[in-house]
Amino acid sequence: MAKVPTRSPTHADVDLARLASMGLDVEELEVAGAVPLPALVEMSEDRGRPASHYLAALALSTELPLAPTPGAKITLKLCLGSCQQWGALDLADHVAANLSGNQKGKAPRALTLAPRACLDRCDQAPACELHGPDGVLVLAPATIASLDEALDALS
Ligand code: FES
Helix, strand or coil: CCCCCCCCCCCCCCCHHHHHHHHHHHHCCCECCEECHHHHHHHHHHHCCCHHHHHHHHHHHCCCCECCCCCCCEEEEEECCHHHHHCHHHHHHHHHHHHCCCCCCCCCCCEEEEEECCCCCHHHCCCEEEEECCEEEEECCCCHHHHHHHHHHHC
16 A cells, blocks of 8 residues: 555545546657647647546546747746645646746746645645755645745755
């Protein structure tokens, strides 16, 4: 059995059958082997679903990466597997809103978002890793506040 936090889950995860169907939609957005985040966010707005659900579908139901942000030196690997049950979707929505310019008072960060199915830190969910020129910073369990603080310090 996979490791999980000793804390009880705080969130519901998205049904796997639904993610599989959303993954097919996401695959249609592919350009040159990757999915552009703006197109994914636009589709989520058109369909009235959170961008995080499509990001989870990308990680769990496709082989495609999200397209890198031009000029970004930092990559955020964010687990959207079972970490969904401990708030990973909230983190994904927060980052997607920033990167697509939809976060009031905050300029988009120079950051590439890389949704993952697992980061092998399941007992510390929700898990993410910041990969940059100086190494890797692990945030697990991550919160929106700790992620923003780390990104502020790195930028
Ligand atoms: S499921 Fe999130 S780190 Fe394994």
